Amino acid sequence: MLQVNGLSRNFVDKKRGIVKAVDNVSFSVAKGEIFGLLGPNGAGKSTTLRLVSTMLKPSSGTAIINGFDIATHPAEVRRQIGFLTGDMGLYARQTPRETLMFFGRLAEVPELQLSQRTDDLLRRLDMLDFADTRCDKLSSGMKQKTAIARTLIHDPPMLILDEPTATLDLPTARVIEASILEAKRAGKCIVYSTHIMEEAEYLCDRIGVINHGQLKISGTMDELRAITGKQRLREVFLELLELPSAA
Amino acid sequence: MKLNVILTVFRKEILDLLRDRRTLLSMVVLPIVVFPLLFSVMGKFMGEAGKKAESEATTVAIVADQIPSGFNSAIARSGLSIVVVQDVASAVESKKAATGLTVSPDGKLAKVYSEGTRQSSGIAADKLRTALNDYRDAMILEKLKSVQLDASALKPFTVKRENVASERRMGGSMLGSILGYIVILLMFSGGMYPAIDMAAGEKERRTLEALLASPANRTDIVLGKILACVAATYSTALLTTASLFLSLKQGVVDMQGAEKLMGNVPTDPQTMVLMLLTLVPIAVMAGSLMLSIALLARSFKEAQSYLTPLVMLVIFPSLLGGLPGMELTPTLSLIPIFNTSQLLKNILQGDVPVLSFAITNLANIGYAVICFLLAVRSFNNENVLFRT
Numbered sequence: 001m002l003q004v005n006g007l008s009r010n011f012v013d014k015k016r017g018i019v020k021a022v023d024n025v026s027f028s029v030a031k032g033e034i035f036g037l038l039g040p041n042g043a044g045k046s047t048t049l050r051l052v053s054t055m056l057k058p059s060s061g062t063a064i065i066n067g068f069d070i071a072t073h074p075a076e077v078r079r080q081i082g083f084l085t086g087d088m089g090l091y092a093r094q095t096p097r098e099t100l101m102f103f104g105r106l107a108e109v110p111e112l113q114l115s116q117r118t119d120d121l122l123r124r125l126d127m128l129d130f131a132d133t134r135c136d137k138l139s140s141g142m143k144q145k146t147a148i149a150r151t152l153i154h155d156p157p158m159l160i161l162d163e164p165t166a167t168l169d170l171p172t173a174r175v176i177e178a179s180i181l182e183a184k185r186a187g188k189c190i191v192y193s194t195h196i197m198e199e200a201e202y203l204c205d206r207i208g209v210i211n212h213g214q215l216k217i218s219g220t221m222d223e224l225r226a227i228t229g230k231q232r233l234r235e236v237f238l239e240l241l242e243l244p245s246a247a
Numbered sequence: 248m249k250l251n252v253i254l255t256v257f258r259k260e261i262l263d264l265l266r267d268r269r270t271l272l273s274m275v276v277l278p279i280v281v282f283p284l285l286f287s288v289m290g291k292f293m294g295e296a297g298k299k300a301e302s303e304a305t306t307v308a309i310v311a312d313q314i315p316s317g318f319n320s321a322i323a324r325s326g327l328s329i330v331v332v333q334d335v336a337s338a339v340e341s342k343k344a345a346t347g348l349t350v351s352p353d354g355k356l357a358k359v360y361s362e363g364t365r366q367s368s369g370i371a372a373d374k375l376r377t378a379l380n381d382y383r384d385a386m387i388l389e390k391l392k393s394v395q396l397d398a399s400a401l402k403p404f405t406v407k408r409e410n411v412a413s414e415r416r417m418g419g420s421m422l423g424s425i426l427g428y429i430v431i432l433l434m435f436s437g438g439m440y441p442a443i444d445m446a447a448g449e450k451e452r453r454t455l456e457a458l459l460a461s462p463a464n465r466t467d468i469v470l471g472k473i474l475a476c477v478a479a480t481y482s483t484a485l486l487t488t489a490s491l492f493l494s495l496k497q498g499v500v501d502m503q504g505a506e507k508l509m510g511n512v513p514t515d516p517q518t519m520v521l522m523l524l525t526l527v528p529i530a531v532m533a534g535s536l537m538l539s540i541a542l543l544a545r546s547f548k549e550a551q552s553y554l555t556p557l558v559m560l561v562i563f564p565s566l567l568g569g570l571p572g573m574e575l576t577p578t579l580s581l582i583p584i585f586n587t588s589q590l591l592k593n594i595l596q597g598d599v600p601v602l603s604f605a606i607t608n609l610a611n612i613g614y615a616v617i618c619f620l621l622a623v624r625s626f627n628n629e630n631v632l633f634r635t
Contacts, residue, residue: 053460055459055632056629056633075463075464076462078460078461078462079462081460083456087453088453088454088456089452089454090454091263091452091454093266093267094259094262098259102255102259105251105252106256106458107462147457150457
């Protein structure tokens with residue numbers, strides 16, 4: 001479903017010169033699988049996900065999503081993806097329903113299908129009570145539901161979630177986690193970045209640890225334990241951050 | 248390029264703008280009320296100041312027993328009432344009297360005093376001078392008669408100045424000089440908030456990523472935004488122009504003394520159409536330019552601090568274009584903003600220099616295209632979008 005091959009991205013910084021934000025990262029994720037991208041702040045998680053979702057262009061390497069290459073078919077790639085971050089905002093003067101219709105139209109979902117899917121999402125996420133209230137009047141939980149619904153409106157086979165719970169309180173974070181597990185059951189391919197180890201351990205089938213732009217290692221929890229000889233993810237994580245280069 | 252995507256973005260942005268009180272204020276309310284307000288305040292002040300001056304221009308200061316008796320009848324004819332003082336000049340200066348009169352002992356020099364900054368003093372002095380002139384003319388006639396000469400001997404011919412500018416041109420000249428820069432200024436300020444809202448606002452509210460992650464093409468998204476921003480800018484121009492013409496039509500009736508300022512204002516459809524056509528490329532230019540600049544900013548505040556100086560900058564060439572005596576030559580037609588305020592003036596005067604009209608609009612279309620492409624490019628530049 002998702003195949004990332006040697007993806008790299010350099011930035012030019014005035015003080016530091018060329019910075020390798022993402023350095024030769026490769027991994028793959030299958031349908032119905034949750035892949036966790038674990039790393040400290042500034043490790044290159046967000047940049048990797050932005051590269052995969054074609055918001056940024058790679059310096060070298062590529063990624064193929066559902067058969068579409070990010071370099072040659074960016075629009076098709078984006079159609080395969082639902083993208084969500086924890087600090088994403090909503091248009092304050094639009095209602096959740098209008099937001100869903102707007103993003104559905106951007107994805108060129110046929111009108112009839114779009115209104116059906118909007119109603120369906122509003123019902124499934126229990127949003128009917130506030131579907132026609134302007135977003136600036138909503139609570140943070142309601143906003144988060146709206147953001148999730150927006151991510152799902154074009155029914156993408158793949159979800160890219162960049163620290164989706166980072167700024168949320170526990171109950172709201174639970175809403176997100178529940179939606180992620182439901183999406184997994186529906187057979188979606190999910191990439192999930194976080195710096196919280198417990199979250200990764202709880203949600204993800206496989207985990208990749210990233211630091212200084214390099215993917216240090218990836219595998220299931222059991223594989224990670226076997227390689228590092230540590231039991232808890234916290235220890236595995238700290239151990240891996242010490243590793244000199246990609247495994 | 249997908250038209251339905253562009254229109255989706257356009258409609259959403261317009262809806263967003265119409266729901267924003269801040270934008271509505273600068274885009275709709277201000278252009279509509281500014282002229283009626285300006286004219287009614289101006290009219291009221293001009294009318295009242297005139298009335299007040301008229302009612303105060305009633306007194307003339309003299310020193311007792313210094314005025315030959317013939318002059319007294321002249322004063323009486325002027326309608327001014329006499330105030331007897333010690334010192335005429337200081338009496339006029341200290342507002343004890345509107346004007347003053349002294350006559351030299353030999354009766355050869357009559358001095359009329361006025362205080363130049365007071366309208367009432369000027370009016371009174373004029374009345375007095377006219378009365379004294381009449382008195383002098385009467386004396387001359389008297390003397391001529393006594394030597395049996397005809398009065399025409401003194402005036403072999405008369406000189407009269409004739410203003411060949413049509414009334415429309417006079418009105419247009421006054422009107423054009425203010426209209427040019429007020430319309431352009433309001434256009435920029437009307438498009439400013441929409442531009443900030445749909446560019447820097449996306450970053451500040453953290454909605455940009457979701458938009459960029461949508462399957463829509465970036466060029467389509469920015470085209471929708473440019474279109475919305477230009478529509479906002481142009482509708483400000485439309486409202487400003489409409490409000491101006493309407494309040495002028497109304498104002499001339501309501502305002503005393505305003506006829507002189509406004510003249511016979513051309514409000515025929517042809518003039519309006521020419522004006523509105525001229526404003527189209529400027530709206531495209533203003534909308535796209537402000538959007539490109541607002542895209543650079545990370546927040547509302549930052550965008551505001553970039554765009555406010557731009558609006559100020561726009562005032563200079565348009566003010567310059569409004570100065571009397573400025574002519575729109577083909578070379579000057581290449582200067583953006585200046586050329587437009589100048590052309591607006593010409594259009595309102597009813598004679599449009601064809602060559603300058605063509606050059607101005609072609610040049611403006613060129614600038615509009617450049618700004619348009621700049622906005623499209625900025626939106627496709629990840630350094631601009633993800634500036635940190």
